[in-house]
Amino acid sequence: MDLNEPIVQSFNVTYNYKLYFTKHLFSIENNLFHSILEAYKPQEATKVFFVMDQGVHQHHPELIKQIKSYCNAYSYNIKFTDLIVVPGGEQSKNSSDLIDTVLEGIDKNKICRHSFVVTIGGGAVIDMVGYASAIAHRGVKLIRIPTTVLSQNDSAVGVKNSVNLFGKKNFLGSFATAHAIINDSAFLETLEDRDWISGIAEAIKVALVRDKQFYKFIADNAEALFKRDSACMQHLIYRCAQLHMEHIAQGGDPFESGSSRPLDFGHWAAHKLEYMTNYQLRHGEAVAIGMAIDLTYAHLIGFIDLSTLKSILKVIENVGFNLNVPIKTKEELQQLLEGIEEFREHLGGQLTITLISEIGSINDVNMIDMEKMKQAIKLLPTLLKENV
Ligand SMILES: NC(=O)c1ccc[n+]([C@@H]2O[C@H](COP(=O)([O-])OP(=O)(O)OC[C@H]3O[C@@H](n4cnc5c(N)ncnc54)[C@H](O)[C@@H]3O)[C@@H](O)[C@H]2O)c1
Ligand SMILES: [Zn+2]
Numbered sequence: 001m002d003l004n005e006p007i008v009q010s011f012n013v014t015y016n017y018k019l020y021f022t023k024h025l026f027s028i029e030n031n032l033f034h035s036i037l038e039a040y041k042p043q044e045a046t047k048v049f050f051v052m053d054q055g056v057h058q059h060h061p062e063l064i065k066q067i068k069s070y071c072n073a074y075s076y077n078i079k080f081t082d083l084i085v086v087p088g089g090e091q092s093k094n095s096s097d098l099i100d101t102v103l104e105g106i107d108k109n110k111i112c113r114h115s116f117v118v119t120i121g122g123g124a125v126i127d128m129v130g131y132a133s134a135i136a137h138r139g140v141k142l143i144r145i146p147t148t149v150l151s152q153n154d155s156a157v158g159v160k161n162s163v164n165l166f167g168k169k170n171f172l173g174s175f176a177t178a179h180a181i182i183n184d185s186a187f188l189e190t191l192e193d194r195d196w197i198s199g200i201a202e203a204i205k206v207a208l209v210r211d212k213q214f215y216k217f218i219a220d221n222a223e224a225l226f227k228r229d230s231a232c233m234q235h236l237i238y239r240c241a242q243l244h245m246e247h248i249a250q251g252g253d254p255f256e257s258g259s260s261r262p263l264d265f266g267h268w269a270a271h272k273l274e275y276m277t278n279y280q281l282r283h284g285e286a287v288a289i290g291m292a293i294d295l296t297y298a299h300l301i302g303f304i305d306l307s308t309l310k311s312i313l314k315v316i317e318n319v320g321f322n323l324n325v326p327i328k329t330k331e332e333l334q335q336l337l338e339g340i341e342e343f344r345e346h347l348g349g350q351l352t353i354t355l356i357s358e359i360g361s362i363n364d365v366n367m368i369d370m371e372k373m374k375q376a377i378k379l380l381p382t383l384l385k386e387n388v
Helices: 032-040 054-059 063-073 096-108 123-138 149-155 185-190 193-198 200-210 212-220 222-226 230-250 267-276 283-300 306-318 330-347 370-387
Strands: 018-022 046-053 078-086 116-121 141-146 160-165 168-175 180-184 353-358 361-365
Touching: 018 032, 018 230, 032 046, 032 078, 032 180, 046 054, 046 063, 046 096, 046 123, 054 063, 054 078, 054 116, 063 078, 078 096, 078 123, 096 123, 096 160, 116 123, 123 141, 123 149, 123 160, 123 168, 141 149, 149 193, 149 200, 149 230, 149 283, 168 267, 168 330, 180 185, 185 230, 193 200, 193 283, 200 212, 200 230, 200 283, 200 306, 200 353, 212 222, 212 230, 212 306, 222 230, 222 306, 267 283, 267 330, 283 306, 283 353, 283 370, 306 370, 330 370
Parallel strands: 018 180, 046 078, 046 116, 116 141, 141 180
Antiparallel strands: 160 168, 353 361
């Protein structure tokens, strides 16, 4: 035995999970939820601990009672332990107290690696509860039930969860897959208009970087989407979620150890603007502005022509986004630009910003010309005015 020889370790783990689509998940006649638990543990009931977004509770006050009756009706599959309600929105990612609350619930209800946390809410609550579930006992099982457009088509279908720290978006987090994700379309009916629209930004993003045909669908149906056409929205959510999941599985870097991150198109500015507006901007609203900035920059460096740029800006506005960059002073402009280096630091390695060279095709760049970027941010309002 050569004691100086390194011992080589290597193994693969395969991840399998499903994203389900349904309506009225907890009505007694809906078999989906209890059959997921039955498939996991056919011989006995599985312990389940629920964490619900306050915004969901407020708009669906009957839901807690419904969940309890459902669990009772299927008690041979489900062992209900408790249900807690936590504040919704970005505030849930800005408070370490809430992580403790979820961890205490996991402890008190003796949720182990063979039992489930079930989280029902928007992307923020799902991120926070996902993080707590990933660190408790080094990872208890999680079922995500996303209730906003953005969480149903992007944030809940992937492998990441995180909370904010040190004034930085998603500073603390982990990569952890859910056991299952269940999209219930009935939740979308109670969304405020801005939360209905906000998630469309992620669909436009993934269409611009991956799928010209999907982009055309969004462009053709912008008005219907704005007017809350459910069938259009269901198509948008399905395709957007599918493209995100395909990228994770087939993009060659599910846990993001490389530097190229096409699904973060428009996100360096988005994350910074969310922070700079004290999270008054929703993530999707900030992504729409971030894409508008990067598209204008892409035009200034010769990647896309003016008419393509203007037509994309028009589509983003037509679905309902306000693309005015919410900065007023030189200092704020400077602060926004610091988002580029913070983005690099968050990803690690070489700066890589995804731009597009045409609809559906990406072109990554490894450096940003700061003067041109400032020019892009100044040019954008003029383009928006000309577009009216
Ligand atoms: N983990 C990831 O990969 C990933 C990806 C993209 C975004 N995100 C994160 O997702 C978060 C944004 O999520 P979001 O857009 O869902 O917003 P959100 O979670 O902030 O929710 C917005 C508001 O809607 C309320 N709400 C939720 N469901 C509702 C319903 N059915 N009816 C009425 N109100 C409801 C919430 O209480 C909240 O007030 C951000 O923190 C973002 O960073 C995470
Ligand atoms: Zn995003």
